[in-house]
Amino acid sequence: MTTLTRQDLNFGQVVADVLCEFLEVAVHLILYVREVYPVGIFQKRKKYNVPVQMSCHPELNQYIQDTLHCVKPLLEKNDVEKVVVVILDKEHRPVEKFVFEITQPPLLSIRSASRLDACGGGEGASVMGRPPLTPSSDSLLSHVEQLLRAFILKISVCDAVLDHNPPGCTFTVLVHTREAATRNMEKIQVIKDFPWILADEQDVHMHDPRLIPLKTMTSDILKMQLYVEERAHKGS
Numbered sequence: 001m002t003t004l005t006r007q008d009l010n011f012g013q014v015v016a017d018v019l020c021e022f023l024e025v026a027v028h029l030i031l032y033v034r035e036v037y038p039v040g041i042f043q044k045r046k047k048y049n050v051p052v053q054m055s056c057h058p059e060l061n062q063y064i065q066d067t068l069h070c071v072k073p074l075l076e077k078n079d080v081e082k083v084v085v086v087i088l089d090k091e092h093r094p095v096e097k098f099v100f101e102i103t104q105p106p107l108l109s110i111r112s113a114s115r116l117d118a119c120g121g122g123e124g125a126s127v128m129g130r131p132p133l134t135p136s137s138d139s140l141l142s143h144v145e146q147l148l149r150a151f152i153l154k155i156s157v158c159d160a161v162l163d164h165n166p167p168g169c170t171f172t173v174l175v176h177t178r179e180a181a182t183r184n185m186e187k188i189q190v191i192k193d194f195p196w197i198l199a200d201e202q203d204v205h206m207h208d209p210r211l212i213p214l215k216t217m218t219s220d221i222l223k224m225q226l227y228v229e230e231r232a233h234k235g236s
Contacts, residue, residue, distance in 0.1 A: 011221075012076045012077075012078070013076055014141065015075070015076075015104065015221055015222060016072050016073075016075035016076040017072075018141060018144060018145065018148075019075050019102070019222070020068045020069075020071065020072050020075065022148045022151070022152075023068055023071070023083060023100065024064060024065070024068055025047045025048070025052055025054070025152060026085075026098075026100070026151065026152065026155060027064050027085055027173070028042070028052070028053065028054045028055050028064070029052050029053060029054075029152065029155050029156060030085050030087075030098050030155060030171075031055065031060075031171060032053035032055075033053075033155060033156060033158060033159050034087055034096065034159065034162070034165055034169075035165065035169075036087060036165075036169050036170065036171050037055070037057070037060070039053075041055055041056055041057045041060070042054060042055055042056065043055075043056050047152065048145060048148060048149035048152050049149065050149060050152055050153060050156075052152060052156070064173075067173050071083065071175055074175065074177060075102075078104045079177050079178050080102055080175060080176070080177055080178075081101065081102065081176045081177060081178060082099055082100060082101050082102065082174075082175070082176035083099075083100045083102065083173065083174075083175055083176075084097050084098065084099050084100070084173070084174040084175075084176065085097070085098040085171060085173055086171060086172050086173070086174055087165060087169050087170075087171050088169060088170050088171060088172065089165075089166050089168070089169055089234070089235065090166070090168045090169075092170075093231075094204075094205075094206045094229075094231065095165055095166065095169065095230070095231045095234045096162065096165065096228055096229070096230050096231070097206065097209070097228065097229040098155075098226065098228055099225075099226065099227050099228070099229065100224060100225075100226055101224065101225040101226075101227075102222070102223075102224050103222070103223040103224070104221065104222055104223075105220070105221065105223075140219070140220055140221055141221075143219060144217075144219050144221060144222055147217040147219060148217070150215060150217070151214075151215045151217070151224075151226055154214045154215045154226070155214070155226075158212075158214060158228065161212055162212065162228065162230055163230065163234060164234075165234060166234055166235050174204065206229055206231055207231075207232075208232060209229040209230055209231055209232065210229070210230045210231075210232060211227060211228075211229055211230075212227060212228040212229075212230060213225075213226075213227045214226045214227055214228060
């Protein structure tokens with residue numbers, strides 16, 4: 001039986017922080033590249049040492065932040081299987097799905113990879129709200145962030161392999177959780193008046209989509225695959 005230690009919990013929180021930071025950048029960039037919103041609401045910023053486009057619209061930004069804030073506790077517990085950015089047409093039918101498949105290794109593997117021990121995980125000061133980490137775990141996270149940079153670069157040029165979307169599109173974010181987590185969703189509501197709801201079949205189902213793999217990464221603490229499901233006939 002594996003015992004959860006303080007070091008395990010700290011590392012799980014940091015991995016969730018890294019993933020949420022990445023997903024926020026990725027969602028903004030997807031909305032920009034796929035022209036879901038006018039280019040005028042986006043500003044160029046630098047993330048992962050590459051230029052990206054981020055929205056400056058307060059309500060849109062708040063929705064993305066609130067969504068990821070609710071996803072974070074699920075990531076910390078390794079209860080997330082997929083995070084999906086769904087682009088919908090005027091009839092609220094999916095035209096594209098950007099699917100992030102996320103796999104985290106068991107806690108024992110994380111502990112071995114990061115070499116967190118009782119000496120390294122002492123009562124140090126937290127930096128930027130993150131728990132203290134050992135040098136070896138810092139190097140692991142640095143490696144992961146380099147891999148995430150490759151995802152951002154791939155998203156920025158994905159329009160080269162995708163068809164144009166019809167005008168007037170919107171988007172939503174779906175989270176696929178493990179069965180045990182799904183049963184407890186009401187208990188982990190993080191933000192008042194921002195509850196989890198079961199996705200409509202209309203938002204999920206896409207008949208005979210085209211599958212376009214974009215990027216895959218493998219590390220000691222995280223495995224992730226990004227692919228796009230694209231509707232064959234999008235209309236205009």
